[in-house]
Amino acid sequence: MNMLVDGEWRTDAYESTNDDGEFDRQETSFRNWVEADPDAEFPAESGRYHLYVSYACPWAHRTLVTRALRGLEDVVSVDVVDPYRAEDGWQFTPGKDGTTPDSQNGFDYLREAYVKADPEFTGRVTVPVLWDKERETIVNNESEEVMRMLDTAFDEFANDATLYPEGKRDEIDETIDAIYEPINNGVYRAGFAGSQDAYENAVSELFDALDHWEEVLADQRYLCGDALTEADVCLFTTLVRFDDVYHTHFKCNVRKIAEYPNLWNYLKELYQLPGVSETVRMDHIREHYYRTHPDINPKRIVAVGPNHDFEADHDRDRIAGGPPRELAGLSAD
Ligand SMILES: N[C@@H](CCC(=O)N[C@@H](CS)C(=O)NCC(=O)O)C(=O)O
Known part of the structure; x- marks a missing residue:
């Protein structure tokens, strides 16, 4: 390195x-x-x-x-x-x-x-x-x-759309910590593992954590309750890459995010918030991962799928809460 x-x-x-x-x-x-x-x-x-x-x-x-x-x-x-x-x-x-x-x-x-x-x-x-x-x-x-x-x-x-509201700060910090090791860093621990055991441990912790948040999001709008917070930002950037690169390139292939109804709809909701889609460049994401780690992908061939439609309708409005007023009124396009 x-x-x-x-x-x-x-x-x-x-x-x-x-x-x-x-x-x-x-x-x-x-x-x-x-x-x-x-x-x-x-x-x-x-x-x-x-x-x-x-x-x-x-x-x-x-x-x-x-x-x-x-x-x-x-x-x-x-x-x-x-x-x-x-x-x-x-x-x-x-x-x-x-x-x-x-x-x-x-x-x-x-x-x-x-x-x-x-x-x-x-x-x-x-x-x-x-x-x-x-x-x-x-x-x-x-x-x-x-x-x-x-x-x-x-x-x-x-x-005024703070993502770290007073009164929620401990919970936000705890949630950011809780998702870091198994999920945000977990995909890397799986992908860069140098032994079968290390890989399997990382993957099983990763999917246990995804299963847990899938359940939480069944009747809760965001990770820390009704309001969007920094914890959601932290989960979003891993989820949006998941099916395109982590699933294949890092062998995190027990399930796709699109196979988790709540995580998938939550991901689409976040993607559609004003300004967010402009920050997602799937061409850069794919090129980086598939080309930059020749020990994992020696021929550096960039996978083309799955081309999810992150703009498709989501069902999160069925749950109480929602984006801050400053963002709710604005259209994503
Ligand atoms: N803990 C750092 C990690 C940042 C990080 O590892 N970034 C990667 C890209 S995803 C990087 O720049 N890697 C370059 C290298 O390791 O040489 C953070 O969260 O800011």
Whole structure:
């Protein structure tokens, strides 16, 4: 695998599975916070912060969905890397459909932004990255924290559709934690497993968790009750990729999401919220996964199905609750 070591790009640097063949996800390293306080080190301001993302990445996708749901498109800018991550890591390939140049630094590779932020940086070069245009540095590259900052620090510039309402915060945090290991990271633990046991454990935990949430969603609108929250954003970005890539490429093939009536309708409802469909680029998702992991898919052939219609009607209005008023009135198209 490829990473930076003391600011130098290395292609032979680390093992991502442990001795039992289990996938180990590394900790991210830039952990500063944007705050709604003009005296903070990183104060929330319109036009000051920038996201580097890949449309392929479920972690980066959380930040894009939050930005869309809070109406922050004109407040926080975005650049999009090439979905295909080759030897040199995430790359800017303007001209390829759906990608952008690096509008902030003019770099060819995302790793250059990491080195600019820390010339001695050691670690993986991951998306998402929240970049501060004023200090010219990385604020944070941990998706859960970037999502939280977009949702809570920018209220002055955002709509009122908070995804982290007071009174629900503990439950939201607990739910985000509860779905992380078996579901969000579980698909990776299955896909990158280096042993049969590690794979089977991951898959069985994954489908137990999906079965559980399928039941919860039978008579509850969202993961934490009547109101849409950050926990739903976190589940959404895994569910929307599931049948196209995790089911086949990561061998998570006990069931498809489309075979779970409640999860499937819930997924369609979230997809149809204003601004969300624009954040879903299935071409980038497919290309990234099928081409970027040659140890799993050596011929790099990109699977073409299943072409779900996420715009099809959903049945979630049968359950109490619904999207926040700010979003309910807007049409998805
Ligand atoms: N914990 C991080 C994980 C981010 C992450 O692993 N992103 C992947 C893309 S899906 C990445 O950039 N991987 C590059 C690499 O590992 O070299 C977060 O949630 O932000």
